[in-house]
Amino acid sequence: MNPNLSDLKYTETGNFFLIAGPCVIEDHENPFVVCQRLVEITDRLHIPFAFKASYRKANRSSVSSFTGIGDREGLEILATIRERYHVPVVTDIHSEAEAEMAAEYVDVLQIPAFLCRQTELLHAAAETGKCVNVKKGQFLSPEAMKQVADKMRAFGSENFMLTERGTTFGYQDLVVDFRGVPTMQQNRVPVVVDITHSLQQPNQSAGVTGGRPDMIETIGRAAIAVGADGIFMETHPDPARAKSDGANMLRLDLAESLLEHLSAIRKTINQLV
Numbered sequence: 001m002n003p004n005l006s007d008l009k010y011t012e013t014g015n016f017f018l019i020a021g022p023c024v025i026e027d028h029e030n031p032f033v034v035c036q037r038l039v040e041i042t043d044r045l046h047i048p049f050a051f052k053a054s055y056r057k058a059n060r061s062s063v064s065s066f067t068g069i070g071d072r073e074g075l076e077i078l079a080t081i082r083e084r085y086h087v088p089v090v091t092d093i094h095s096e097a098e099a100e101m102a103a104e105y106v107d108v109l110q111i112p113a114f115l116c117r118q119t120e121l122l123h124a125a126a127e128t129g130k131c132v133n134v135k136k137g138q139f140l141s142p143e144a145m146k147q148v149a150d151k152m153r154a155f156g157s158e159n160f161m162l163t164e165r166g167t168t169f170g171y172q173d174l175v176v177d178f179r180g181v182p183t184m185q186q187n188r189v190p191v192v193v194d195i196t197h198s199l200q201q202p203n204q205s206a207g208v209t210g211g212r213p214d215m216i217e218t219i220g221r222a223a224i225a226v227g228a229d230g231i232f233m234e235t236h237p238d239p240a241r242a243k244s245d246g247a248n249m250l251r252l253d254l255a256e257s258l259l260e261h262l263s264a265i266r267k268t269i270n271q272l273v
Contacts, residue, residue, distance in 0.1 A: 008048035008088065014270050015263060017048035017230040019090055019108075019133070019192065020255070023244040024054045024067075025074040031081060033237060034252060039085050041256045045263050050108060051081055052090040052232070057244050058112075075105040082107065090133065096124035103128035113137045113165055113197075116148055126155035135163045135194065142180030149187035161190040163232055164223075166198035172210075173201055176219060178226045185227070192230035193223035199248045211248025213239070217258050224265045231262065 008017060022034050035051045042049035055074030057067045068074050078089045088107035093099050099109060099121070109125045111118075113135040125132045132152065136145050145162050152160045162184045166174030176198045184191045198219055201210035220231060235255050239246040250258065 008050065013046045014266070015045075015047050016224060016228060016266055017050070017190075018042060018259070019050045019052050019230060019232045020235055021052040021090075022236050023234045023242065023246075023249065024057050025069060025077050026243040027069065028077065030237070031077055032084075034235060035081050035085055035087070037252055038235070038255065039087065041259055045259055047259060047263060050088040050090050051078075051085070052110070052234070053078065054092045054244075055102070056092075056094075058092075058094040071101070075102060079105040088131075093121070093125065096120055099124035099128055103130050107131060108133055111135060116140070116145075119151060122148065122151050123155045126152055126157035126160075130159070132157060132160040133163055133192065134160060135165050135197075136180070136184070138166060138168045138174060140167075142177070142183040145184050146187055149189060161192055161230070162187065163192040163194050164198070164228075165194035165232075166200065174198055176222070178222055181223070181226045181228050185229075190229035192232050193219070193228045194232040195219040195223060196233045196235075196248050196250060197245070200245075201247070211245075213248055213250060216250050217261065220258060220262050221265060224262050225269070227269070 031053055082089045090108040091106050092110045092112050093102050108131040111134045116134050116137045134148050164180050166176050169175040181191050195216050199212040199215050235250040235252050236242045237252045239249040
């Protein structure tokens with residue numbers, strides 16, 4: 001594994017790694033509830049785990065959509081989670097200034113899919129020395145992510161990964177082309193499959209993104225079967241009440257069963273190769 005997540009527990013088991021958490025820091029309680037439960041599950045299943053939550057959401061469907069509780073406040077919660085649970089933490093950034101600010105609090109800077117071609121943003125993220133997770137744009141082919149990988153290396157970083165999160169299919173749906181996993185792995189970096197955002201149904205007339213959470217396990221099973229290095233998912237105790245992306249998040253009480261099944265698939269594959 002590339003150095004980005006090599007400090008995680010259980011990497012020697014050959015299991016996939018997990019990046020998971022709620023979409024956004026929406027209060028002072030929910031992130032800790034989610035992380036505590038995910039730590040319990042991943043410790044039992046020996047899954048390397050990093051906690052993810054955005055301290056601020058910039059790409060929202062509606063002007064009235066929730067964006068966060070405040071930048072510093074959200075980042076401080078992420079730093080507290082890292083210290084309390086001894087797990088790496090991941091958050092989105094949207095500008096060069098945010099890269100420098102967020103790097104003080106988190107272990108992994110995530111580039112949202114819509115911003116994956118923003119050269120100066122990639123440069124700023126690379127310059128922090130932090131691990132960077134670049135999500136593939138819904139408008140890009142897997143082959144086009146070679147240019148992203150080339151940029152990151154030109155900026156002096158080998159500490160990055162690429163994430164598949166679906167490709168635009170018509171106006172209001174996404175589709176996952178699993179050929180993209182081995183294609184992006186040709187860039188010699190870990191490749192993650194985002195099994196919740198891949199099921200978004202964007203651009204709804206109501207101004208709130210829809211989703212197909214009933215298909216999360218289907219996408220997850222396929223991702224592990226084709227050899228994804230990691231799984232990304234967003235989860236919440238009550239997605240219907242979530243302040244962002246609730247329509248495609250996994251209900252927290254379903255996480256254990258899902259991760260048990262995905263771990264079993266990975267173990268079987270490891271025995272075959």
